[in-house]
Amino acid sequence: MKLAEYMNNSVIHIFRDAIRSSQFNMKEILFLNRAAKAQKAAAQRRLQSNADGISVPPFLIASISTKCNLHCAGCYARANHACADESSKKEMEAHRWGELFKEAHTLGISFVLLSGGEPLERPEVLQEAVKIPELIFPVFTNGTLFTPIILEYFDQNRNLIPVISMEGNRQQTDHRRGDGIFEATVQTMREMTLLGLFYGVSITVTKGNLDTVTDDTFVASLKEIGCHLIFLVEYVPADGNIEPALDEKQRLVLETRQSELKTHFSDMLILSFPGDEKRLGGCLAAGRGFFHINASGDAEPCPFSPYSDINLKTNTLRDALDSTLFHQIRENHFEEQNHEGGCVLFPRQAEIENLLTIEK
Numbered sequence: 001m002k003l004a005e006y007m008n009n010s011v012i013h014i015f016r017d018a019i020r021s022s023q024f025n026m027k028e029i030l031f032l033n034r035a036a037k038a039q040k041a042a043a044q045r046r047l048q049s050n051a052d053g054i055s056v057p058p059f060l061i062a063s064i065s066t067k068c069n070l071h072c073a074g075c076y077a078r079a080n081h082a083c084a085d086e087s088s089k090k091e092m093e094a095h096r097w098g099e100l101f102k103e104a105h106t107l108g109i110s111f112v113l114l115s116g117g118e119p120l121e122r123p124e125v126l127q128e129a130v131k132i133p134e135l136i137f138p139v140f141t142n143g144t145l146f147t148p149i150i151l152e153y154f155d156q157n158r159n160l161i162p163v164i165s166m167e168g169n170r171q172q173t174d175h176r177r178g179d180g181i182f183e184a185t186v187q188t189m190r191e192m193t194l195l196g197l198f199y200g201v202s203i204t205v206t207k208g209n210l211d212t213v214t215d216d217t218f219v220a221s222l223k224e225i226g227c228h229l230i231f232l233v234e235y236v237p238a239d240g241n242i243e244p245a246l247d248e249k250q251r252l253v254l255e256t257r258q259s260e261l262k263t264h265f266s267d268m269l270i271l272s273f274p275g276d277e278k279r280l281g282g283c284l285a286a287g288r289g290f291f292h293i294n295a296s297g298d299a300e301p302c303p304f305s306p307y308s309d310i311n312l313k314t315n316t317l318r319d320a321l322d323s324t325l326f327h328q329i330r331e332n333h334f335e336e337q338n339h340e341g342g343c344v345l346f347p348r349q350a351e352i353e354n355l356l357t358i359e360k
Contacts, residue, residue, distance in 0.1 A: 017269045018198065018229070028198045031158040038134040045108030054321060055330075058110045059290035061303060062100075064125045065117035066091060066295045070142050072165075073176045074204075074239055082294055082306065083117045091122075092297040092313055098128030100293070103317045105132050115140040115303070117295065120150065130157040138163050140202055142177070143185035146192075155195045162199040163231060164189060168209035168218065186225065193226030200229025200269070205254060206244035214257035219265055232258060232272040236304045236343050274343065283344035286329040287321045301329055305345035307352050328355045 018032050042058075049056040063077070066088040077083035104112055112135055119126070119139050129137045136159050143164035154160050164185050167173040173182035192199045201222060203213050212218055213232070222230065234254065237245050246254060254272075262270050274283075284290055285302035292300040298308035299320035309325040320326065329345075329352070345352060 014269065014271075025196045025198065027196055028158065032198075035134070035136060035159070039110050039136075042105075042108040042110045042134070045106075049108060054318065055287055056107045056109065056321065057284070057287050057289045057291065058108075059113065059284075060104055060109050060111070060317075061113045061115065061290055061292040062097070063115045063117065063292065063294050063303065064092075064097060064119050065122045067121040068116055068118040068142070069121075069144065070118070070177055070181070072142075072178075074235070074237075074241060074244060077115075077117060077303075078239075087121065088295060090296040092293075092295065094122070094124040094128055096297070096313060097125045098131065100312060100317060101128060101132050101135060105135050107317060109135070109317075111136045111138065113138045113140060118142055118145065120145040123150075126153075126160060129160060133157075133159050135159060136161060138200070140165060142181070143188045144181065146188045151191055151195060151197075154192075154197060158198070161229075162192065162197065163202050163229065164199065165202045165204075167204065168212040172209045172212060189225050189227060198228055199226075200231060201227055202231040202233060204233050204235050205246065206235045207246060207250060208244060210246065210250055210254060214254065214261065216261070216264055219261055219268070223265065223268060227268075229269045230261075230271070232270070234272075234274060236346050238304060238346070285343075285345055286326040288330060291320065291326065293320075299323065299326075301326065301352070302343060302345050304343040305349070305352055307356060309356060325352075325355060 016036075046056045046058065063082060066082060066084055067086055068075075068077070068083050071078070075083060101112060112129070114125070114129065114137050116122075118141060120141050126137075126139070129135070138161045140163045143162075143166075146162075154162055165177075166182065166185055167176045170182040173185070174180065189199065189201075203209070205213060219230065232254070234246060234251070235244050258270065258272050283302075285292075285305065290302075292303045293312055294300060294306065294308075297311045297313040298306075299310050299312055299315075300306050300308050307325065310320050310323045312320060332351075332355075
């Protein structure tokens, strides 16, 4: 099966699993059923684009903010200088994000993953996102900025799906994110459950928390709170600290446990990176399955590969997908290379930089 068809089928399965995970939450089920119908139309637009010679991915990652109120140990965004205590003057304006979201919908993109920094620091961009209810916006947040008003906003706009970052149990989360953060995020999750929100958690998997976060007891505790979605993201040593990174044996353990968890918790939606990339034929960066836009508007192959030859303050998503850098990455078949950590492109920074040099 061709990649485009495989990705389209995977999106359909994601919605089916999400609907099943919603159980008796009728408000969420009605929204997801409408969204699933919209995504079938989006899949057809992607297939048509592919037939026209333009490969449109189902996913887009948008780091909309440089500001974050936490200082998490090993944060790749701070390591890449893409995150700070204050907003950058180079941040792309909200109305331009809105224009790109509209283009994403027109092209057939299904999911726009909003991250940062802390995306809740830019409510004006979230306001642009809700204008396009056919697009699904998972919002990757540290979970500490939810007020009753913001929770109500997410309740009213179900295409915003909160995904709260945590590191495992209380000790592991507070060690990396700060004292009291675990309890704050769990309390936020309880409040989301009371509202009937479909929400998830994102966990960076390291040597230190591998056993905890892949244990049935831990996942069952998340389910008991009301969580229906888990992203397991393998740690990438963007700050140069390779100590927490999984070795080959531990990656095999993670892969096995992910498969077991999906079986044991069939009523939860469990996604993994790069585990699901392997299943889909290798690295999906540079437009094969997704690409990244940083807060300044640079189109990058992947959040862990912050290189760009085009900016979207003035260019379009179609321009980015057709950019020289993205073409060169795809033509060099990086997806066929073995994963040596959480990202195929990260350990090949010199090769990507060389592509930029050749382009110039």
